[in-house]
Amino acid sequence: MPKDGGIGASTKRREDVRFLTGNGRYTDDINLRGQAHAFFLRSQVAHGKINTIDTSAAEAMDGVIRIFTAKDFEGVGGVPCGWLITDKHGQPMQEPKHPVLAEGKVRHVGDPIAVVIAETLDQARDAAEAIDLDIEDLPAVVDMKAALSADAPKVHDELSSNLCYDWGFVEENKAAVDEAFASAAHVTSLELVNQRLIANPMEPRVAVGDYDPWNDNSTLYTTSQNPHVIRLLMGAFVLGIPEHKLRVVAPDVGGGFGAKIFHYAEEAFCTFAARQLKRPVKWTSSRSEAFMSDAHGRDHVTKIELALDAENNFTAIRTETYANMGAYLSTFAPSVPTWLHGTLMAGNYRTPLIYVNVKAVFTNTVPVDAYRGAGRPEATFQLERVVDKAARELGVDPVELRRQNFIKADQFPYATPVAVEYDTGNYDATMDKMLELSDYAGFAARAEESKKRGKLRGFGIAHYIEACGIAPSNLVGQLGARAGLYESATVRVNATGSISIYTGSHSHGQGHETTFAQVVADMIGIDAGQVEINHGDTANTPMGMGTYGSRSLAVGGSALVKATNKVINKAKKIAAHLLEASEADIELADGKFTVAGTDKSVDWAGVTLAAYVPHNYPLESMEPGLEETAFYDPSNFTYPSGAYGCEVEVDPDTGEVEIIGFTAADDFGNVVNPMIVEGQVHGGLAQGIGQALLERCVYDADGQLVSGSYMDYAMPRADNVPNYTVDHSCVTPCTHNPLGVKGCGEAGAIGSPPAVINAVIDALQRGGHSHVTHIDMPASPSRVWAAMNAK
Amino acid sequence: MYNFDFVKPASVEDAVAALSGDEAQPLSGGMTLLPSMKQRLNAPATLVSLTGIDALKGVCRDGDMLVIGAATPHAVVARDAAADYPALAELAGQIGDPMVRNRGTIGGSLANNDPSACYPAAALASGATIVTDKREIAAEEFFQGMFATALDEGEIITSVKFPIPQKAAYAKFAQPASRFALTGAFVAQYADGARVAITGASENGVFRWSEAETALSSNFSADALNGLAASADQMIGDLHGTPEYRAHLVGVMTRRAVGAAH
Structure with missing residues (x-):
């Protein structure tokens, strides 16, 4: 039994008290004395040449303080990209400048052209309407394949084409892969679209820039998942402000889902304008603005082929993907379709030969970057769809085809042909668990019952692998990352024994304030209420890389364990001194230091007090105080995996898909707080089901955003999702981090889309629509109906 | 603003x-x-x-009519029309979300005549009379295409008179994002025949499906609609559904409404 508040306990989230009572402190709650308001005038056309921007009438309007355009940013850097991809010919990707405000051209609807700073937001908005813009429409490129044609208009005139890079992975294997296809007994191929999504966190983005001219200090309050990353990118590359003069604070953040990882122009703008005007400048995104300025996600068009031998063993995989970058390179955009996608193409299978080709393309659309899962959902969707299709073509059970090709439990560690080594896993165990919990054996009877009601029932399976806590830094550096991927923690023990933790991870819904406290409390044996977690402020946290990619516990938690162990080691020395015993004989249990084999002991608070009131203390050999910092750089990714089963009913009259049941059997390694893990899986599943059935960002041929509001962009609601069956009892602990944890934040969004689509296809096939072998997401009623009725 | x-x-x-x-x-x-x-x-x-005018509020029975004040919110119609005209009450109870149902009004919905709104289907299928400060307008004349009505500038709806049918039902297929009607069918049976109004589907706004009315007037059952198909001509096509899909839904939703009528 886990200790109350310790590792393994479903401790209730302490942060929810303030969140659920409306007492969170979000960036928009921050209002500084003398604050001015920024309104961004954004492009209404997808592509255009800026002839003139006449701000004279607007500047004369009430309340207007100043109007900024690109000319005010001469000498200021562009918004940087954090990852350099080298293409299949060894050449660097094409990397256009991303100016803070549009220079010369606008390149997508929502591209900021000018910013009005005024005393009130309404005044700023009124004045923005008075700015006289002369923008000459240019033809827009929206479709990726069209964007690569020789006569396509160029998004960036200074580049040779709209191709960002053409990446081959592993390029040296290409010939062998082609040979395997030439000699295959069976080849299954599938063309699919992984549609563009908009993250839509509940809290829109906000930035408040502040400047203290008397000591030349800048502060940015922002809705970020990683304030240190923003400080580094914005300070070093955009504004030229050194770290000691720049503080970035990301207070309570209302959801990120990836879209708040990146450094955005609005953040740099508010920081810059506050320095220029010597007063705080605030910008809060409207929801409409968020649709056209938050980085979008996914947007891949893929052809995948799977080669099998005569015994149905997978022999090779070959893919060609077009990945939309949008109009500019967002912070980590180039890494998503490459290293976060290509390295996962082995999935759970022993496929010996894999070749992945990715063409990244510039278009006149909002930049695309990481979104919950980032590259891994795209990989999993292709793979689990093509495996399902192969099973159908070969007339074999989709469960058995997967099992036959699984990497088996005794084959770990397992090096895949796509450059990663899985440390642990047991895919048969999660598959068994899912089949049991979903009563797969009883499916046929349920399908029969549905048929009597005129409904088509289907069961879809997906087994996913994911890679969390991307690392180590020296490897990712070789792969083009322009940042490290370690994490940090400071454990500051206070004199009376309470503990203040400063972590480089950032919580924007994950519950770190609860779970990180559980880890430290468990290690020392004190009440979790004695431990406070502080995060989100570069002024008091050590340099850390923040939260994304399901990395917080696996990387940030490991740093925390490391720092806590340093604290415990020092505390043992102090205890040894107090107890007049040898350090080697000191044991720590339940918050008490004991001399082994005796009843001599001193409690935790006795030691901490001695550390800060060092009257009886070995000052000649040890510093007073009890505070340690650790940085942890993982030696490998972690590899959560799991089996997902989705049961649907399709209404043949309307094409409507109802999810009847969804079972997730995940292997997350060890679990610190099962309740929070379950909540993370629920959220991930809702997002994955949203992608599978509802969500779709649509541009028309002119680059206008058609799905620009919730009237047309279908977010999942409570009644779109079923009661989930969630299990994480299959545990193969991670072998290379101290907690044996893997990460759970993205799994649901990775594994569920193929499970849902496989279930829809299964329902249609069973219902006699054998011509339907694929439906692109979202499988909306109209698409399903059209597929059923396609002749 | x-x-x-x-x-x-x-x-x-x-x-x-x-x-x-x-x-x-x-x-x-x-x-x-x-x-x-x-x-x-x-x-x-x-x-x-208009929401401070008491005369514009409330649901009351007047013989074989149900009269609803123009400023009556959907939630009140859902509650107070349930006994006299349950199909109308059920329609009101499915509009939007709780906030919309407690703020939005029947008069506002009819005056706006959104092509995907629910109330126009009820008004047209019921042969309702739209009462304004100046005159009474038959639903037939009131709806004049997408977002267009017979109302003059400054003219306000004061109430809507619904003849109470023998039985009726509304079947709505929700657009996944907005949950407005992608296609909705309101079917009402009266002593002198059946009326069918379709919302959400047509580029011309709410309309009566006359072929279905003829079939149902002689035999008010879903079977009577067998073989009938609405034309995709002039149906709305957008990212949520093609004109063909909407035309198909016209048939499906009408059948469902007939089956559910009570």
Whole structure:
């Protein structure tokens, strides 16, 4: 039994008290004395040449303080990209400048052209309407394949084409892969679209820039998942402000889902304008603005082929993907379709030969970057769809085809042909668990019952692998990352024994304030209420890389364990001194230091007090105080995996898909707080089901955003999702981090889309629509109906 | 939102007078008007609130008619029409979300005549009479295409008179994002025949499906609709459904409404 508040306990989230009572402190709650308001005038056309921007009438309007355009940013850097991809010919990707405000051209609807700073937001908005813009429409490129044609208009005139890079992975294997296809007994191929999504966190983005001219200090309050990353990118590359003069604070953040990882122009703008005007400048995104300025996600068009031998063993995989970058390179955009996608193409299978080709393309659309899962959902969707299709073509059970090709439990560690080594896993165990919990054996009877009601029932399976806590830094550096991927923690023990933790991870819904406290409390044996977690402020946290990619516990938690162990080691020395015993004989249990084999002991608070009131203390050999910092750089990714089963009913009259049941059997390694893990899986599943059935960002041929509001962009609601069956009892602990944890934040969004689509296809096939072998997401009623009725 | 003046008269006469001012617009629940003002797509100089006029509120039975005040919110219709005209109450109870149902009004919905709104289907299928401060307008004449009605400038709806059918039902297929009707069918059976009104589907707004009415008037059953198909001509095509899909849904939803009629 886990200790109350310790590792393994479903401790209730302490942060929810303030969140659920409306007492969170979000960036928009921050209002500084003398604050001015920024309104961004954004492009209404997808592509255009800026002839003139006449701000004279607007500047004369009430309340207007100043109007900024690109000319005010001469000498200021562009918004940087954090990852350099080298293409299949060894050449660097094409990397256009991303100016803070549009220079010369606008390149997508929502591209900021000018910013009005005024005393009130309404005044700023009124004045923005008075700015006289002369923008000459240019033809827009929206479709990726069209964007690569020789006569396509160029998004960036200074580049040779709209191709960002053409990446081959592993390029040296290409010939062998082609040979395997030439000699295959069976080849299954599938063309699919992984549609563009908009993250839509509940809290829109906000930035408040502040400047203290008397000591030349800048502060940015922002809705970020990683304030240190923003400080580094914005300070070093955009504004030229050194770290000691720049503080970035990301207070309570209302959801990120990836879209708040990146450094955005609005953040740099508010920081810059506050320095220029010597007063705080605030910008809060409207929801409409968020649709056209938050980085979008996914947007891949893929052809995948799977080669099998005569015994149905997978022999090779070959893919060609077009990945939309949008109009500019967002912070980590180039890494998503490459290293976060290509390295996962082995999935759970022993496929010996894999070749992945990715063409990244510039278009006149909002930049695309990481979104919950980032590259891994795209990989999993292709793979689990093509495996399902192969099973159908070969007339074999989709469960058995997967099992036959699984990497088996005794084959770990397992090096895949796509450059990663899985440390642990047991895919048969999660598959068994899912089949049991979903009563797969009883499916046929349920399908029969549905048929009597005129409904088509289907069961879809997906087994996913994911890679969390991307690392180590020296490897990712070789792969083009322009940042490290370690994490940090400071454990500051206070004199009376309470503990203040400063972590480089950032919580924007994950519950770190609860779970990180559980880890430290468990290690020392004190009440979790004695431990406070502080995060989100570069002024008091050590340099850390923040939260994304399901990395917080696996990387940030490991740093925390490391720092806590340093604290415990020092505390043992102090205890040894107090107890007049040898350090080697000191044991720590339940918050008490004991001399082994005796009843001599001193409690935790006795030691901490001695550390800060060092009257009886070995000052000649040890510093007073009890505070340690650790940085942890993982030696490998972690590899959560799991089996997902989705049961649907399709209404043949309307094409409507109802999810009847969804079972997730995940292997997350060890679990610190099962309740929070379950909540993370629920959220991930809702997002994955949203992608599978509802969500779709649509541009028309002119680059206008058609799905620009919730009237047309279908977010999942409570009644779109079923009661989930969630299990994480299959545990193969991670072998290379101290907690044996893997990460759970993205799994649901990775594994569920193929499970849902496989279930829809299964329902249609069973219902006699054998011509339907694929439906692109979202499988909306109209698409399903059209597929059923396609002749 | 731009600045505007706000008046909240207590009588229809005062409201009509206020609406004669320059660029004055009536405000009922504001569920469409306020978002468009916030986006600066609409800029009335004066908003004349109709929700302070008691005479415009409430549901009451008047012989074989159910009379609903124009400023009655959907939630009140869902509750107070349930005994006399359950299909109408059920339609009201499915509009939007709780906020919309407690703010949005029947008069506002009809005056706006959104091609995907639910109420126009009920009004047209019931052969309702739209009562204004000046006159009575038959539903047939009232709806004049997408967002267009017979209302004159400054004319306000005061109540809607619904002849109570023998049985009726509304079947709505929700657009996945907005949950407005992608296609909705309101079917009502009267002593002199059946009426079918379709919303959400046509580029011309709510319309009567006359072939279905003929079939149902001689035999009010879903089977009577076998072989009938609406034409995809002039149906709406958008990212949520093609004209063909909407035409197909016209048949499906009409059948479902007939099956559910009570």
